[in-house]
Amino acid sequence: MAGGNNHRIKELTQKRAVCAMPIAGSYRGIDFALSNMSNSHINKVAVFTQYNAGSLNEHLSSSKWWDFGRKQGGLRVFTPALTAESNAWYRGTADAIAQNLSFLKNSHEPYVVISSGDCVYKMDYNKLLEYHIEKKADITVVCKDMPADVNVDRYGTVKMNEECRIEEFEEKPVVARSNTISCGIYVVRRRQLIEMIQRCAEEDRYDFVKDILIRYKNMKSIYGYKIKEYWSNIASVDDYFKTNMDFLHPEIRNYFFRQYPDIYSRVDDLPPAKYNVGASIKNSLISSGCIVNGKVEDSVIFKKTYIGNNCYIKNSIILNDVYIGDNTHIENCIVESRGTIRANSYHKGENGIEIVVEHNDRFVI
Amino acid sequence: MVKKEMIAMLLAGGQGSRLGVFTSKVAKPAVAFGGKYRIIDFPLSNCINSGVDTVGVLTQYQPLRLNTHIGIGIPWDLDRNIGGVTVLPPYEKSVNSEWYTGTANAIYQNLDYMESYNPEYVLILSGDHIYKMDYEVMLDFHKQNGAEVTIAVMPVPMEEAKRFGIMITDKDRRITDFEEKPENPRSNLASMGIYIFNWKTLKEALLSNASQPGLDFGKHIIPYCHEKGAPLYAYEFNGYWKDVGTLSSYWEANMELIDIVPEFNLYEEYWKIYTKSEILPPQYLSCDSVVERSIIGEGSEIYGQVYNSVIGCGVTVGEGTVIRDSIIMNETQIGSHCELHKAIVAENTVIEDDVKLGIGEETENETDPHIYNNGIVAVGEKSFIPQGVTVGKNSVVFGVTSAQDYADGSLPSGKTLIKAGDKQ
Numbered sequence: 001m002a003g004g005n006n007h008r009i010k011e012l013t014q015k016r017a018v019c020a021m022p023i024a025g026s027y028r029g030i031d032f033a034l035s036n037m038s039n040s041h042i043n044k045v046a047v048f049t050q051y052n053a054g055s056l057n058e059h060l061s062s063s064k065w066w067d068f069g070r071k072q073g074g075l076r077v078f079t080p081a082l083t084a085e086s087n088a089w090y091r092g093t094a095d096a097i098a099q100n101l102s103f104l105k106n107s108h109e110p111y112v113v114i115s116s117g118d119c120v121y122k123m124d125y126n127k128l129l130e131y132h133i134e135k136k137a138d139i140t141v142v143c144k145d146m147p148a149d150v151n152v153d154r155y156g157t158v159k160m161n162e163e164c165r166i167e168e169f170e171e172k173p174v175v176a177r178s179n180t181i182s183c184g185i186y187v188v189r190r191r192q193l194i195e196m197i198q199r200c201a202e203e204d205r206y207d208f209v210k211d212i213l214i215r216y217k218n219m220k221s222i223y224g225y226k227i228k229e230y231w232s233n234i235a236s237v238d239d240y241f242k243t244n245m246d247f248l249h250p251e252i253r254n255y256f257f258r259q260y261p262d263i264y265s266r267v268d269d270l271p272p273a274k275y276n277v278g279a280s281i282k283n284s285l286i287s288s289g290c291i292v293n294g295k296v297e298d299s300v301i302f303k304k305t306y307i308g309n310n311c312y313i314k315n316s317i318i319l320n321d322v323y324i325g326d327n328t329h330i331e332n333c334i335v336e337s338r339g340t341i342r343a344n345s346y347h348k349g350e351n352g353i354e355i356v357v358e359h360n361d362r363f364v365i
Numbered sequence: 366m367v368k369k370e371m372i373a374m375l376l377a378g379g380q381g382s383r384l385g386v387f388t389s390k391v392a393k394p395a396v397a398f399g400g401k402y403r404i405i406d407f408p409l410s411n412c413i414n415s416g417v418d419t420v421g422v423l424t425q426y427q428p429l430r431l432n433t434h435i436g437i438g439i440p441w442d443l444d445r446n447i448g449g450v451t452v453l454p455p456y457e458k459s460v461n462s463e464w465y466t467g468t469a470n471a472i473y474q475n476l477d478y479m480e481s482y483n484p485e486y487v488l489i490l491s492g493d494h495i496y497k498m499d500y501e502v503m504l505d506f507h508k509q510n511g512a513e514v515t516i517a518v519m520p521v522p523m524e525e526a527k528r529f530g531i532m533i534t535d536k537d538r539r540i541t542d543f544e545e546k547p548e549n550p551r552s553n554l555a556s557m558g559i560y561i562f563n564w565k566t567l568k569e570a571l572l573s574n575a576s577q578p579g580l581d582f583g584k585h586i587i588p589y590c591h592e593k594g595a596p597l598y599a600y601e602f603n604g605y606w607k608d609v610g611t612l613s614s615y616w617e618a619n620m621e622l623i624d625i626v627p628e629f630n631l632y633e634e635y636w637k638i639y640t641k642s643e644i645l646p647p648q649y650l651s652c653d654s655v656v657e658r659s660i661i662g663e664g665s666e667i668y669g670q671v672y673n674s675v676i677g678c679g680v681t682v683g684e685g686t687v688i689r690d691s692i693i694m695n696e697t698q699i700g701s702h703c704e705l706h707k708a709i710v711a712e713n714t715v716i717e718d719d720v721k722l723g724i725g726e727e728t729e730n731e732t733d734p735h736i737y738n739n740g741i742v743a744v745g746e747k748s749f750i751p752q753g754v755t756v757g758k759n760s761v762v763f764g765v766t767s768a769q770d771y772a773d774g775s776l777p778s779g780k781t782l783i784k785a786g787d788k789q
Contacts, residue, residue, distance in 0.1 A: 025647025026663070064439065248649075257646040257664060267440070269639050271631035272400035272660040272676075273648060274623070281656060287647040288401075288663050291632065300647075
């Protein structure tokens with residue numbers, strides 16, 4: 001599910017869908033779900049996209065990065081299309097599947113894994129499937145206990161009984177009655193899914209969570225599968241910022257970067273990062289193709305960024321291909337990709353994170 | 366019928382013995398360069414950037430690393446339905462079987478490969494130079510002059526000319542004579558080992574000289590074409606071109622990449638150098654790290670200090686470690702509180718804590734002074750250096766070493782310690 005936009009992530013999705021947001025220097029949101037599928041030996045994958053899919057389509061230009069260049073299966077991208085039966089956009093997650101139901105009908109695989117494309121996590125779906133079969137569940141929902149101080153009002157929250165059967169499911173509750181949230185990852189038998197989606201479509205209902213999970217929670221056996229590993233959703237500015245900053249912790253880097261299996265992404269053929277005289281980097285991630293002349297602290301610098309002399313960048317995220325002129329000060333900011341920050345600029349997020357979107361002309365480097 | 370205007374044949378079978386331990390397990394074209402690249406990436410990227418999409422790579426010496434690197438050519442966009450990259454090792458024949466005995470002999474043994482693409486021109490390249498060159502411009506020059514053979518040359522200082530094959534040309538760049546490593550050179554145009562042949566000329570020359578032992582382009586084929594009166598032209602190239610055949614020239618070429626605006630610029634948008642990169646994550650520099658005048662590859666973690674160095678991908682540099690003027694190749698782990706001066710450390714090596722490399726007076730290397738010189742310390746791939754030892758200048762370590770191998774915890778300058786061999 002890669003179609004979504006979200007007002008919580010403000011200006012950053014003017015340019016792209018949430019799941020195409022760059023993550024941790026070298027990746028994009030969708031890489032995590034796609035790599036998990038590839039690593040779980042799922043070799044038939046459909047990506048549903050709708051909102052501002054430019055960056056996403058560019059990123060998915062070839063399926064070989066995730067090893068989906070297969071004769072059997074492979075990667076399919078479904079965008080809304082005018083057909084004899086339908087002229088609508090995807091009106092919801094269930095509708096996206098309904099409009100492309102023939103893909104599901106013509107498949108022969110017994111199970112379907114559904115994952116949102118805007119979550120950062122590592123998972124072997126085979127373990128999830130084993131659990132699903134063992135519980136004889138109709139649908140299994142991946143859940144995570146959030147720390148008590150996290151506001152869960154933008155997630156779906158669940159309550160389970162001792163057998164892990166989900167008894168309550170609330171979508172985006174005003175006052176949450178549980179701190180266990182749904183991670184937006186499901187497994188369901190293919191025929192079961194087709195049947196539910198078809199019924200939904202007949203009743204003009206479009207949302208997988210509201211119209212399937214919540215409506216059917218007493219009729220069907222829906223189980224929760226709790227994960228303890230790292231999982232993070234990037235669909236709000238604060239979460240996006242925090243998720244990126246999490247990668248400054250060695251245990252998170254070790255988990256995602258060094259432990260098998262790997263996360264894959266599109267290869268950009270950029271040269272190594274270069275540090276000139278005057279560069280000083282503390283506790284930061286620097287990506288390939290960067291040229292650094294200034295000071296960087298506690299930040300994540302994405303690919304192909306140029307940082308001029310005497311700059312000071314602190315606690316910030318600089319997205320791909322940004323040119324930062326000399327003597328610039330950037331603190332508590334997210335700088336949008338392909339921006340050009342003029343020399344001697346000053347940006348500081350005073351109350352929280354500031355998003356910097358610049359449209360200056362690029363100096364010729 | 367398939368028809369390609371120009372196909373390339375890339376000679377990648379040589380050992381490059383002057384690179385010492387760095388080519389004991391891999392062919393020279395597969396040696397790492399500039400952090401994340403391998404030497405062969407440069408000619409291969411030049412090919413695709415010049416629009417040459419059919420490349421035969423001739424391998425012979427230690428081809429495993431090279432084969433895995435090239436694969437089906439995906440990184441260079443050379444995975445094609447027609448053409449693309451093909452690895453061409455020597456093979457058994459019904460009457461006789463032989464290794465590639467010379468540069469031209471290797472090409473001769475692959476006449477069938479070239480024939481199958483029905484080319485107009487054949488470009489002969491070698492896989493051991495660092496340069497960016499548009500072969501299409503060279504081909505235009507070849508066509509304009511109505512040449513049968515065009516040889517790329519570059520002007521070198523007169524005093525160095527005696528180390529090269531020298532072309533003597535008239536004012537139109539037609540070659541009138543040539544000399545191999547002459548005492549008193551009559552020109553300073555050195556052959557770069559890059560040739561464009563008309564396919565007919567090449568085929569005829571190879572077939573007529575087939576019985577010549579050690580058939581070589583410079584020694585036999587070019588003189589043969591010249592004697593027959595075929596028009597030979599010299600194409601002058603004035604860009605960056607570096608032969609990295611010796612440890613010092615390899616070290617220098619790497620160090621040139623860290624200049625503010627390097628003469629050889631990897632950051633150009635329109636002549637990208639492609640390579641197979643398996644390591645994707647960004648690099649991490651810790652609170653205590655210091656990095657100056659260096660380039661660092663993906664996924665490396667730096668907790669120490671790095672000055673004037675080229676660091677590959679997936680390298681770890683421990684706390685308090687100081688690295689100066691060194692080259693560290695992919696996936697090498699360096700412990701804490703080490704000191705490295707002018708060291709070249711090959712891939713997948715482990716250096717434990719408190720190790721010092723490149724310490725002490727310079728003395729000539731005891732076994733191979735012509736390879737290990739200029740104060741460079743060489744550490745071969747998959748080596749292990751135990752905690753707390755000191756290694757001097759012009760010395761070499763290769764293989765899994767233990768504390769017993771270092772008398773008094775040190776290996777003095779000029780010593781060779783090679784424990785890797787066929788026995789592992």
